[in-house]
Amino acid sequence: MPRRKLDPLPTVAFHILLALANDELHGYAIMRGVEEQTEGRMRLGPGTLYGSLKTMLEAGLIEELDERPDEENSTERRRYYRLTAAGRKRAQLEAEKLVDLVRLARTKRILRGLHV
Amino acid sequence: MSEKIYAWLLKLYPRPFRKEYAAAALQLFRDRNRVERGPLARVRLWVDILMDLALSLPREHWRRDSDWTEVEGAFHLSEEAVCRLAKRDLVHSLLISLFIALGMTAGWLGNANRVWLFSVYLSFAMIAIWRLVWIPRNERRWRAYRLIVGTDRLQQMQHGNDVTIFKNQIIKINEDQYGLRIFGLREGSQTAITFPLDHHRIRQTASSIWIPVGLAGYEQARAKIFGWTNRIGTLRAPGFQDMKPVFFCAASLLPAVLLVHLTSWLLVIVAAYYGLVLFAVGADFSRPLRRPSAHEQRHLLRSCCNLPFLVLLILPMIRIFLPL
Numbered sequence: 050m051p052r053r054k055l056d057p058l059p060t061v062a063f064h065i066l067l068a069l070a071n072d073e074l075h076g077y078a079i080m081r082g083v084e085e086q087t088e089g090r091m092r093l094g095p096g097t098l099y100g101s102l103k104t105m106l107e108a109g110l111i112e113e114l115d116e117r118p119d120e121e122n123s124t125e126r127r128r129y130y131r132l133t134a135a136g137r138k139r140a141q142l143e144a145e146k147l148v149d150l151v152r153l154a155r156t157k158r159i160l161r162g163l164h165v
Numbered sequence: 166m167s168e169k170i171y172a173w174l175l176k177l178y179p180r181p182f183r184k185e186y187a188a189a190a191l192q193l194f195r196d197r198n199r200v201e202r203g204p205l206a207r208v209r210l211w212v213d214i215l216m217d218l219a220l221s222l223p224r225e226h227w228r229r230d231s232d233w234t235e236v237e238g239a240f241h242l243s244e245e246a247v248c249r250l251a252k253r254d255l256v257h258s259l260l261i262s263l264f265i266a267l268g269m270t271a272g273w274l275g276n277a278n279r280v281w282l283f284s285v286y287l288s289f290a291m292i293a294i295w296r297l298v299w300i301p302r303n304e305r306r307w308r309a310y311r312l313i314v315g316t317d318r319l320q321q322m323q324h325g326n327d328v329t330i331f332k333n334q335i336i337k338i339n340e341d342q343y344g345l346r347i348f349g350l351r352e353g354s355q356t357a358i359t360f361p362l363d364h365h366r367i368r369q370t371a372s373s374i375w376i377p378v379g380l381a382g383y384e385q386a387r388a389k390i391f392g393w394t395n396r397i398g399t400l401r402a403p404g405f406q407d408m409k410p411v412f413f414c415a416a417s418l419l420p421a422v423l424l425v426h427l428t429s430w431l432l433v434i435v436a437a438y439y440g441l442v443l444f445a446v447g448a449d450f451s452r453p454l455r456r457p458s459a460h461e462q463r464h465l466l467r468s469c470c471n472l473p474f475l476v477l478l479i480l481p482m483i484r485i486f487l488p489l
Contacts, residue, residue, distance in 0.1 A: 076189050077196040094217020095190035096178065100225055103186070128189050 058143050061101050064091060066110065066132060066140040073114060075127035076102075102130060110136035167198060167211075174218060182225045319347060321358045328356055 061083075068074065068082030079102075080093045093101075105111045114129040132140070154160040171194045175187045194214070201210050319330045330349030345360045 076193045080193065080197075092213050094213050094221065095186075095193045096217045096221030096225065098193065099186040099190055100182070100221050103182070127192065 058139065059101070061091075061093065061097060062105055062110070063140065063143050065093075065098075065101055065105065066136055066143075069111060069130060069132045070137070070140065073129045073131040075129050077127075079130065105136070106130075108135075109133055110139055167207075168195060171214065174214075177218070177222055178225050319349075319358050323358075328358060330356060330358055 064083045064087065065079055067086060068079050072078075074082060076095070076098055080098055084092050102111065106113060110133060111130050112133050114131060151160060168191070172187075172191055175183060175190060178187070197210055201207065321328050330347060330351065343359050343361075346357050347360070348355055348357045
């Protein structure tokens with residue numbers, strides 16, 4: 050049976066989806082976005098980042114925009130990516146799955162406090 | 166300096182990844198290098214890069230080998246294999262011709278008491294020359310394009326309408342003055358999408374398909390086979406859905422194998438056996454040192470059934486299917 054790509058959704062892919070949730074970003078900005086949203090715990094290297102972007106492009110979760118000049122440095126051209134409707138839906142499903150897990154952890158008294 | 170080192174390290178990635186993302190990866194490295202200054206930050210940068218290499222290198226190399234497990238991937242890889250199949254290098258053709266010649270003459274010479282068959286060597290030399298000449302000539306007539314396909318379809322706005330062709334609906338690809346025209350058959354009617362050859366989708370790739378253009382008979386054969394496979398692909402037989410990737414992979418390779426290889430190898434083998442049969446029935450070749458005895462003639466055909474000979478004969482056939 051052929052394995053479906055990104056099933057289950059890897060953590061890196063989920064973080065990239067979250068980074069792209071509100072903006073169209075280029076590779077370095079995605080890396081910074083992931084680093085910020087994980088408070089420095091996850092720094093994506095170029096190989097991991099572009100490998101994941103390729104897989105997500107193939108799965109239709111994100112799409113690439115036409116190359117355009119960097120706003121800060123007009124001599125450099127960058128590849129920008131944005132979330133597709135399918136990508137947004139997938140991120141939502143993944144987040145809901147995590148919420149269910151947290152809820153379960155609370156009912157089992159593993160997680161305490163005002164989480165979620 | 167560090168940029169140069171990273172550029173060199175990027176060469177370790179597989180070629181498709183490099184072609185597509187090396188510039189972007191180098192740009193990302195440049196950005197980090199520019200922002201993260203100071204000895205500690207530099208050390209952290211290089212630790213990150215080396216960790217990233219250790220994790221992503223095997224994954225990227227593995228990805229290429231495992232793509233065939235996907236339906237779209239099967240299509241992709243098979244088209245790539247088509248290109249590899251048709252781009253036979255001269256050394257390979259020469260070696261395989263030599264293998265066949267050695268296999269057959271080893272059997273003959275050993276059993277015919279060192280009968281020197283000039284004509285056999287001559288015929289093999291002619292076949293080898295034909296193999297070397299024919300393939301490059303054929304190669305010159307066709308090209309392969311790599312075309313970006315984000316998902317499993319091609320889309321284009323035409324006169325305000327969104328035209329879509331799915332990968333498995335492509336029936337014909339032509340190159341003309343307008344560019345690369347991809348024809349698809351949807352619900353009985355033919356639609357076409359045209360890309361100028363310098364279109365950004367042709368230069369940049371995400372998921373991609375290889376399209377051989379101009380190979381005589383290839384498009385027609387492929388269209389027919391896709392017609393059959395699409396018909397068979399609609400079957401809802403139990404277990405068939407699991408077999409689909411393998412089925413489509415084999416189906417899309419079939420025309421290339423038939424047109425490019427089997428015809429040429431068939432001619433090689435037919436010519437070789439023709440020579441063998443002539444010799445076995447005692448035909449007078451140009452300059453045999455002596456005519457084989459009746460006993461030797463009886464054993465000639467049987468001698469060709471020895472294991473080394475069969476291996477040498479079957480090896481090139483296996484090699485044809487290896488790119489799968």
